[in-house]
Structures are given as C-alpha cells and as structure tokens.
Amino acid sequence: MRLSRYFMPTLREAPSDAQIVSHQLMLRAGMIRQEAAGIYAWLPLGLKVLKKVEQIVREEMNRAGAIEILMPTLQLADLWRESGRYDDYGEEMLRIKDRHERDLLYGPTAEEVVTEIFRAYVKSYKDLPKNLYNIQWKFRDERRPRFGVMRGREFLMKDAYSFDVDEAAARRSYNRMFLAYLNVYARLGLKAIPVRADTGPIGGDLSHEFIILAETGESEVFAHRDLVEMGAPGADIDWNGDLQPLVEQRTSLYAASDEMHNQARFEAEAPEDKRMNARGIEVGHIFYFGEKYSKPMKALVAGSDGVERPVHMGSYGVGVSRLLGGIIEASHDDAGIIWPDSVAPFGAAVVNLRPGEASIDAVAEQAYQALLGAGKDPVLDDRDDRPGAKFASLDLVGIPWQLIVGPKGVAEGVVEIKRRATGERQTLPLEAAIKAICA
Amino acid sequence: MRLSRYFMPTLREAPSDAQIVSHQLMLRAGMIRQEAAGIYAWLPLGLKVLKKVEQIVREEMNRAGAIEILMPTLQLADLWRESGRYDDYGEEMLRIKDRHERDLLYGPTAEEVVTEIFRAYVKSYKDLPKNLYNIQWKFRDERRPRFGVMRGREFLMKDAYSFDVDEAAARRSYNRMFLAYLNVYARLGLKAIPVRADTGPIGGDLSHEFIILAETGESEVFAHRDLVEMGAPGADIDWNGDLQPLVEQRTSLYAASDEMHNQARFEAEAPEDKRMNARGIEVGHIFYFGEKYSKPMKALVAGSDGVERPVHMGSYGVGVSRLLGGIIEASHDDAGIIWPDSVAPFGAAVVNLRPGEASIDAVAEQAYQALLGAGKDPVLDDRDDRPGAKFASLDLVGIPWQLIVGPKGVAEGVVEIKRRATGERQTLPLEAAIKAICA
Numbered sequence: 001m002r003l004s005r006y007f008m009p010t011l012r013e014a015p016s017d018a019q020i021v022s023h024q025l026m027l028r029a030g031m032i033r034q035e036a037a038g039i040y041a042w043l044p045l046g047l048k049v050l051k052k053v054e055q056i057v058r059e060e061m062n063r064a065g066a067i068e069i070l071m072p073t074l075q076l077a078d079l080w081r082e083s084g085r086y087d088d089y090g091e092e093m094l095r096i097k098d099r100h101e102r103d104l105l106y107g108p109t110a111e112e113v114v115t116e117i118f119r120a121y122v123k124s125y126k127d128l129p130k131n132l133y134n135i136q137w138k139f140r141d142e143r144r145p146r147f148g149v150m151r152g153r154e155f156l157m158k159d160a161y162s163f164d165v166d167e168a169a170a171r172r173s174y175n176r177m178f179l180a181y182l183n184v185y186a187r188l189g190l191k192a193i194p195v196r197a198d199t200g201p202i203g204g205d206l207s208h209e210f211i212i213l214a215e216t217g218e219s220e221v222f223a224h225r226d227l228v229e230m231g232a233p234g235a236d237i238d239w240n241g242d243l244q245p246l247v248e249q250r251t252s253l254y255a256a257s258d259e260m261h262n263q264a265r266f267e268a269e270a271p272e273d274k275r276m277n278a279r280g281i282e283v284g285h286i287f288y289f290g291e292k293y294s295k296p297m298k299a300l301v302a303g304s305d306g307v308e309r310p311v312h313m314g315s316y317g318v319g320v321s322r323l324l325g326g327i328i329e330a331s332h333d334d335a336g337i338i339w340p341d342s343v344a345p346f347g348a349a350v351v352n353l354r355p356g357e358a359s360i361d362a363v364a365e366q367a368y369q370a371l372l373g374a375g376k377d378p379v380l381d382d383r384d385d386r387p388g389a390k391f392a393s394l395d396l397v398g399i400p401w402q403l404i405v406g407p408k409g410v411a412e413g414v415v416e417i418k419r420r421a422t423g424e425r426q427t428l429p430l431e432a433a434i435k436a437i438c439a
Numbered sequence: 440m441r442l443s444r445y446f447m448p449t450l451r452e453a454p455s456d457a458q459i460v461s462h463q464l465m466l467r468a469g470m471i472r473q474e475a476a477g478i479y480a481w482l483p484l485g486l487k488v489l490k491k492v493e494q495i496v497r498e499e500m501n502r503a504g505a506i507e508i509l510m511p512t513l514q515l516a517d518l519w520r521e522s523g524r525y526d527d528y529g530e531e532m533l534r535i536k537d538r539h540e541r542d543l544l545y546g547p548t549a550e551e552v553v554t555e556i557f558r559a560y561v562k563s564y565k566d567l568p569k570n571l572y573n574i575q576w577k578f579r580d581e582r583r584p585r586f587g588v589m590r591g592r593e594f595l596m597k598d599a600y601s602f603d604v605d606e607a608a609a610r611r612s613y614n615r616m617f618l619a620y621l622n623v624y625a626r627l628g629l630k631a632i633p634v635r636a637d638t639g640p641i642g643g644d645l646s647h648e649f650i651i652l653a654e655t656g657e658s659e660v661f662a663h664r665d666l667v668e669m670g671a672p673g674a675d676i677d678w679n680g681d682l683q684p685l686v687e688q689r690t691s692l693y694a695a696s697d698e699m700h701n702q703a704r705f706e707a708e709a710p711e712d713k714r715m716n717a718r719g720i721e722v723g724h725i726f727y728f729g730e731k732y733s734k735p736m737k738a739l740v741a742g743s744d745g746v747e748r749p750v751h752m753g754s755y756g757v758g759v760s761r762l763l764g765g766i767i768e769a770s771h772d773d774a775g776i777i778w779p780d781s782v783a784p785f786g787a788a789v790v791n792l793r794p795g796e797a798s799i800d801a802v803a804e805q806a807y808q809a810l811l812g813a814g815k816d817p818v819l820d821d822r823d824d825r826p827g828a829k830f831a832s833l834d835l836v837g838i839p840w841q842l843i844v845g846p847k848g849v850a851e852g853v854v855e856i857k858r859r860a861t862g863e864r865q866t867l868p869l870e871a872a873i874k875a876i877c878a
Binding site: 005030035042047098 | 444445446448469472474475476478479480481482483486489504506507508509510511512513514515530531533535537538541543545552555556559560561569571576578580582592593
C-alpha cells in the first residue's frame with residue numbers, strides 16, 4: 001500500500017472528550033471515527049488491526065476444537081422469553097419492533113440463539129462434545145458509553161458456547177477455553193491473569209475473568225507473582241488430553257480483581273515478595289453454567305443409557321474490538337501506539353524522504369518490494385510531506401519498523417532502520433536492513 | 440477437518456415453506472438456519488462459503504484501488520435527515536429508539552455515513568480519487584421476506600463509495616467498479632450481464648445492474664449473445680489507465696432486464712441469431728449520483744483553482760450473502776449443490792468407507808494429509824455411517840471432489856475419485872489421484 005493513495009487521517013489533537021489514552025490514540029491515529037455515542041466506524045488502519053486480532057482469536061478457537069458459525073445480530077425476543085431473561089435484562093438490551101410489530105432485539109450475547117440451534121440438530125451424546133463460536137457485532141445500550149472501544153455500545157465479540165453430556169465433560173470443555181484464552185493473549189503480546197469471577201447475569205457456578213496488565217487499567221488486580229510470570233501453555237499441548245493439571249497450576253495461585261479480593265487470604269497464600277498488585281483491564285470472561293439455558297429451553301441429549309437430559313453448557317467471551325483498546329493501554333509511549341508485531345496494521349514502513357527524486361524512489365521501491373515479497377505487509381510512505389511530519393505520524397500509528405530512504409544514505413549505499421518499540425536505529429546496506437526487519 | 444467432529448446437520452427434506460431451490464438446498468445442506476423471518480444463522484458450512492465469497496469480493500475491490508473500512512450497523516437518524524432520506528425511505532427502514540429515546544436505524548445502505556466520514560477528513564482535490572468500501576451486515580425490513588438469503592432482511596452487503604473532483608473523474612471511478620464487478624462474478628463461476636438500470640431511491644443518472652444467468656432466476660433478461668460470451672476483463676488490466684473502451688465494448692451491446700426492455704430496439708440492435716432471452720438474478724447494482732448527498736451534507740473539496748465544490752460520488756453494491764443463493768440457483772442438480780472450486784466449503788472430501796479399520800484409516804489419513812499439504816482445504820469423512828448416506832450428503836453439500844477409500848481398492852493399491860460437477864469417476868493409485876484433484 002502507498003500512503004499517498006491510502007486513507008489514514010491522523011490528527012494532531014484528540015477531541016477533548018476522549019479521556020483515556022487508547023481512545024485518544026485511536027482517534028489521533030485515524031483508526032476509528034465516532035458515528036454516535038459508543039458507535040464507531042473503523043477506518044482502514046483500525047480495521048486492519050481489528051481483522052488481525054480477530055484472526056488470532058479465530059485460530060486459537062479452531063486449535064482448541066471450537067467450530068465457527070455466525071449468528072445474526074438481531075434476535076427474536078421470544079427466545080429470551082423462553083430462557084426467562086427478556087424481562088430481567090434491563091435497559092442495556094436494545095429492544096426493537098419491526099414493521100409487523102414483532103419484538104426483536106440486538107443481541108448483547110447469544111446463549112439463547114445458540115441453544116436454539118443446538119437443540120434443533122443435536123440429540124445424542126455421540127455428537128458431543130461440541131463448541132460453537134462466532135465473531136459478531138453485539139450491542140449493549142450502556143447508559144454512559146465512554147472510553148472509545150473500551151466501553152462502546154456496538155462492539156465486536158467472540159462468543160463460544162460449549163455443549164457436553166455432563167458436568168465432568170463440561171469442565172473439560174471449560175479447561176480447553178481457559179487455556180486457549182491464555183494463548184490468545186500471549187500472541188497479542190499481553191500479560192493476562194485469570195481471576196475467579198462473579199457470574200452475573202449469565203449465571204452459573206464456575207467463572208473466570210482474564211485481566212491484562214496495563215498501568216492505565218480500570219481495575220485493580222492482586223496476584224501471586226509466579227502466576228503472572230507463568231505465561232501461556234502454548235499451542236502444542238494435547239487439546240484432547242487431560243488439561244486439568246495445566247489449569248490447576250494456574251488456578252491454585254492467588255489471583256483476584258478488587259471486587260473479589262481478600263487481603264487476608266492473599267497474605268496467607270503469597271509470601272510478601274511474591275505479592276503483585278497492579279492495574280488491569282478485563283478482556284475476557286468464561287462461564288460454566290450447566291443447565292441454566294438447556295433446561296428451560298429443552299435442549300436435551302440422550303445419554304449412553306438412552307435417557308434424555310438437559311445438555312451442560314458453558315459460554316466464553318472475548319471483546320475483540322475492546323482488545324484493541326487494551327493492547328494500546330498496555331503498549332504506548334508519548335509518541336503514540338507501539339503495536340506488537342502480531343497485530344500491527346503494517347509490518348514495516350518504507351519512508352521515502354524525497355518522493356519524486358528518481359534515485360530515491362528507486363531504492364524506496366526496491367525496499368518496499370523486498371518487504372512485500374518477504375510477507376511483511378509493508379506500507380510505502382510516498383507522501384509529499386516534511387520528514388518530521390512523516391516520522392511523527394508513523395510513530396503515532398505504531399508501525400513496528402521504519403526503513404528510511406534519503407539522499408545522504410542512498411549516496412553512501414545505505415538506509416536507516418528504526419525499531420518503534422525501542423527507538424533503536426541502525427544504518428545498514430539495504431539487504432542487511434531487510435534481513436534485520438525480517439529476522 | 441474430520442466430519443465426525445464437525446457440525447454439518449444435513450436434512451433429508453427441506454421445510455415446505457422453502458419455495459426456491461437455493462433456499463431448499465441451503466437448508467438441507469446445513470448451511471443456514473432461520474432464526475426469524477428473513478434472519479438466518481450461518482452454520483459452519485454456510486459460513487465457510489460466505490467467507491470465501493466475501494474474500495473474492497474483497498480482493499477484487501482492493502485490486503481496483505478501493506480501500507476497506509467498516510461502518511457500524513446502527514446509524515444516527517439525524518444523518519439521514521441531513522440527506523433528506525429519513526422520511527422518504529419507508530417501512531423497509533428499521534427504525535430504533537435507544538434508552539435515551541434517540542433515533543437510530545439499522546443501516547439498509549451507508550451513503551450518509553460514508554459521506555460524513557469523508558467530509559470530516561478530506562478537503563482537497565489532491566486527496567482524490569478515493570473509493571471506500573465495507574462488507575457489513577445490513578437490514579431491510581421486507582414486508583414479506585422469502586427465498587432464503589435471496590430476499591432476507593438481515594443480509595451481508597459489500598458497499599463501495601467513490602469520491603471524485605468532477606463528473607469525468609467520477610466516471611473513471613465508475614468504470615473501475617463496473618469492470619471489477621465482472622471479475623468478481625467470473626471468479627465465482629457465474630455468467631454476469633450488465634444492464635442499464637433505474638436508479639431508484641439511491642438516485643442519480645447513471646446506473647447498471649448485474650444479472651447472473653440461472654434458469655430459476657426471478658427476472659427475465661434480454662441481451663446480445665456476444666455480450667454474454669464476452670467474459671470478464673481479467674485482473675491484469677491497467678486499473679489506473681483508460682478503461683472507457685473496455686466498458687463501452689460491454690455497454691454498446693444490447694442488454695436489458697424485463698423492466699427496461701424494449702423489444703423494437705432489441706430487434707434493431709441484435710440480429711435474430713444473436714438475441715438471447717434468459718432468466719436471471721440481480722446480484723449487483725452500481726450508481727453514479729454526483730452531488731446528491733455531498734451537496735445537502737456539505738461534503739466539499741477544494742479544486743485546483745481553490746474553489747470548494749461538492750464532491751462527486753457513486754455507490755456500488757454487491758449482496759454477498761445473496762450471491763450464495765445466486766450461485767446455487769445457477770449451479771445445482773437433483774443431488775444437490777455443485778460449488779465452483781473457488782468457493783466450495785471444502786476443496787475435496789476423503790471418504791473413508793470403513794472407519795475404524797486400521798488399513799483403511801491409514802490410507803484415508805494419508806490422502807487427507809496429502810490434500811491438506813497441497814492447500815486443497817479437504818475434509819475427512821470418518822463418520823460411522825452407510826456409504827450411500829455419506830455419498831448422498833457429500834453430493835448434497837457439493838464438495839467438488841470425492842476421494843473414496845474402501846477395502847477393495849486398498850487391497851489393490853488404488854482409490855476412486857469422483858468429480859461432483861460431472862459425475863466422472865476414475866480409479867487410480869493414491870498419488871495419481873491426489874495429482875488429478877490438485878491439477
């Protein structure tokens with residue numbers, strides 16, 4: 001992509017109502033534009049990152065054995081009457097009447113729809129376990145939407161739903177998601193801590209939230225330092241094997257958000273030098289809730305004894321659009337966003353300091369083509385603008401590498417590369433520069 | 440993917456309210472499930488095809504220089520009051536009030552939103568041309584939704600919007616989309632005919648519809664046979680060059696849908712042996728409408744003379760979800776769907792006739808891994824079911840190739856392959872079979 005033809009409207013100043021740094025930076029970097037309170041359009045750069053985050057979530061869901069479907073944004077109110085949640089849900093549910101005065105709603109979550117799909121087709125324990133997920137826009141009519149995509153109204157969520165024959169099997173499904181979530185966050189360059197959580201309006205009796213560490217986080221988290229350092233289990237675990245030890249390793253160490261925190265227990269379970277207390281952001285929530293929906297909605301499966309019983313379910317949510325805010329809160333500096341390579345909108349920017357000057361254009365083009373060929377998804381900054389303005393906007397939008405082509409270097413047969421995260425610069429022949437970026 | 444773990448709920452019979460073949464087959468193949476009138480959930484197989492169609496549309500838009508964004512599903516009514524369309528749009532617009540009694544609507548199209556985005560950032564002819572597109576769910580509250588995804592209420596649309604400094608430039612943008620659309624349909628295995636169209640509620644004075652040929656199509660189309668045979672321009676044309684000759688080649692030959700048909704003109708412009716009269720389905724609509732939105736919404740750009748004028752716009756729509764129905768209407772037989780290879784949910788199915796029998800399992804696994812390695816996106820039919828039932832369901836869902844592994848063949852060192860489209864069968868050693876499928 002050539003920036004002269006792209007659409008990346010960066011701003012010098014963020015609107016004054018953007019209170020937190022991720023919101024300010026997403027607006028300034030030209031990633032999003034507010035179209036109504038809590039409702040955003042995704043501009044090209046923001047959409048590129050959103051798609052990359054979405055794809056990482058998808059890959060980790062697939063690896064853990066979940067199967068992708070897509071449920072509609074609008075749902076029938078009658079389904080929610082079956083589960084008993086329609087009247088309970090409150091004003092956050094956007095209720096809609098169509099032209100025939102039928103009650104619809106914009107799905108804030110999809111337990112009812114997925115249960116309806118499941119019960120229509122699956123009748124036997126032989127077809128279990130099943131985990132169906134989708135990545136779809138949801139709507140929650142927040143009374144006071146704010147913080148950009150962190151608390152928007154229309155937001156992109158990955159929601160998975162597991163179906164099992166009994167509680168023991170359901171816990172195995174829960175464990176798969178628990179570990180898959182840790183892999184997602186690790187690939188996004190985030191340090192995530194699973195904490196026991198309240199089940200809230202979803203219901204059920206086993207639930208964890210995942211909190212990523214960010215100094216500007218909205219909530220406080222208390223955890224045993226060994227848990228923070230433990231890291232994700234990685235892709236190569238046996239997803240069909242016994243995952244309980246890997247989960248227990250992580251749930252046996254103290255971890256709690258402020259709501260669930262118990263200082264006495266913390267002190268009893270973690271020695272003083274292992275007590276970590278930090279700010280964080282909730283970026284995922286998983287639930288086991290057994291028969292809460294399957295019973296009223298009559299989603300029954302025949303067991304090996306031939307008896308039909310309500311299927312045991314869990315649900316597993318990640319706020320995909322919210323994660324972009326979370327990543328920025330966790331990774332930025334005064335100059336702008338610092339994207340992890342895995343989700344950067346472009347892998348590298350080739351900065352042409354003299355667009356239109358043939359010898360410079362040629363080297364810049366050569367660099368761009370080499371990075372393109374190497375699969376680095378580069379962008380060519382061929383904008384007719386001051387070098388300082390170009391560097392500032394590339395720092396702001398957080399491209400991990402800059403490869404700078406200017407008259408002095410070209411005369412000497414070298415280019416400069418700069419690593420966004422560290423500011424480190426090197427002057428190298430072009431080939432070596434490409435190699436360093438692709439290393 | 441192993442079918443024993445997948446979720447592909449095929450049905451013997453379609454529900455009686457499914458009137459057209461694509462609707463019947465999508466239900467029977469377990470591609471979609473109706474969640475409300477005109478609102479569908481996409482089951483795994485349907486979603487796979489939808490994503491492939493979407494990706495082809497995306498690639499051809501990018502190739503023609505359009506830039507992807509993503510607009511929200513819900514829009515502010517006030518924007519539609521600015522353009523003057525809010526009161527005109529009628530009952531097809533789903534109007535919504537949020538908890539603060541603000542008027543929202545579920546976007547049936549997005550001219551207003553994209554114009555708002557454009558005017559916020561682009562001020563000069565130097566930043567033109569621009570073409571911004573998105574692939575997003577839309578809602579039109581059809582009075583009588585029917586025909587499955589062909590006339591649904593919640594549907595996936597690719598809508599692109601071009602912005603140019605004057606009418607001549609806008610026609611160049613229009614030409615790029617005109618030709619890009621033909622490339623999209625060709626990659627989907629469809630014969631598409633561009634016909635002049637009414638501009639309807641979008642407005643404007645230049646418009647074409649694209650009609651694909653299908654015997655079961657809803658409308659009638661009359662065209663010069665040379666146009667039907669002419670085919671798409673292909674990817675390698677110079678997208679920044681003069682495309683007018685390629686467009687004129689295609690617009691100078693007679694083509695009309697029944698609404699716009701003029702028999703006398705048809706007879707005057709096409710000799711009798713060149714007159715084609717067939718059934719078709721509308722799958723795309725493009726418009727040039729100049730200042731219709733930019734003027735009331737004050738989307739102005741400064742020209743090279745420094746004077747600000749309303750930008751010239753066009754819009755370009757493809758019903759992505761509708762296309763799946765269109766492809767099926769154009770390509771099926773009594774046994775089920777016949778997917779073009781480009782969008783088949785799986786490229787090939789390895790049919791294990793004796794799951795659990797070690798020697799058969801081994802060959803089936805070897806075939807599956809070979810196709811996986813070759814990038815054919817195969818599926819392994821390891822279901823514990825009668826061979827006849829397995830073949831019937833694979834024919835129904837339309838996998839382009841079956842590679843059949845049974846005890847007799849394995850004993851003789853061969854497998855059978857079957858091409859779905861022709862029914863042609865060959866018995867070959869495994870390696871040759873893989874080669875034939877990947878050819």
